[in-house]
Amino acid sequence: IAGITQAPTSQILAAGRRMTLRCTQDMRHNAMYWYRQDLGLGLRLIHYSNTAGTTGKGEVPDGYSVSRANTDDFPLTLASAVPSQTSVYFCASSSLGLPNTGELFFGEGSRLTVL
Amino acid sequence: AQRVTQPEKLLSVFKGAPVELKCNYSYSGSPELFWYVQYSRQRLQLLLRHISRESIKGFTADLNKGETSFHLKKPFAQEEDSAMYYCAPHLPNYSGGSNYKLTFGKGTLLTVNP
Numbered sequence: 001i002a003g004i005t006q007a008p009t010s011q012i013l014a015a016g017r018r019m020t021l022r023c024t025q026d027m028r029h030n031a032m033y034w035y036r037q038d039l040g041l042g043l044r045l046i047h048y049s050n051t052a053g054t055t056g057k058g059e060v061p062d063g064y065s066v067s068r069a070n071t072d073d074f075p076l077t078l079a080s081a082v083p084s085q086t087s088v089y090f091c092a093s094s095s096l097g098l099p100n101t102g103e104l105f106f107g108e109g110s111r112l113t114v115l
Numbered sequence: 116a117q118r119v120t121q122p123e124k125l126l127s128v129f130k131g132a133p134v135e136l137k138c139n140y141s142y143s144g145s146p147e148l149f150w151y152v153q154y155s156r157q158r159l160q161l162l163l164r165h166i167s168r169e170s171i172k173g174f175t176a177d178l179n180k181g182e183t184s185f186h187l188k189k190p191f192a193q194e195e196d197s198a199m200y201y202c203a204p205h206l207p208n209y210s211g212g213s214n215y216k217l218t219f220g221k222g223t224l225l226t227v228n229p
Contacts, residue, residue, distance in 0.1 A: 035219070043219035106159040
């Protein structure tokens with residue numbers, strides 16, 4: 001059972017470079033999410049998608065963009081990376097979208113370091 | 116303003132001792148409430164949700180509407196309980212977008228010592 005797969009698991013990136021974090025789920029969940037996890041700040045929602053073809057902004061969307069061309073994939077793009085985007089990024093999905101998400105299923109995370 | 120508060124960043128107890136991880140939220144309604152756990156080198160996973168009223172791995176959590184709290188408790192902690200715990204209520208999204216969002220607390224790192 002794969003669930004949610006994220007890639008890459010770890011990446012070091014020069015500031016100013018473009019980077020796309022990939023996320024794929026095989027559970028046919030309607031909703032998908034991107035969170036960043038920072039020490040002392042917990043998990044913060046970046047962007048979400050309630051269903052294929054729609055996206056929405058979370059708590060900290062600036063500097064990030066997403067797309068949801070199909071049910072399974074939800075890539076997160078940093079157009080021009082900055083050091084403050086150094087973080088661990090988690091993709092998640094749920095069978096229902098906001099407001100009643102039910103249980104979230106998480107990927108293993110992508111550790112991104114921007115120098 | 117912080118809308119979900121986990122006051123302890125770190126909590127250390129001895130094996131067999133009771134443990135309580137606190138969670139308070141700012142909302143007058145009745146949100147759906149969750150606790151998520153992240154064990155070392157593992158992905159985040161659901162521990163329990165208040166609507167199901169289950170006891171998972173010996174943990175329980177009671178919603179106190181008067182105190183707007185959803186504390187996680189276990190009477191006898193085990194070493195394998197050592198992990199990061201996140202309280203996550205559904206709260207209205209005042210910053211726009213969808214009406215509600217799953218709001219994670221900053222987390223409490225629980226260490227159970229032998």
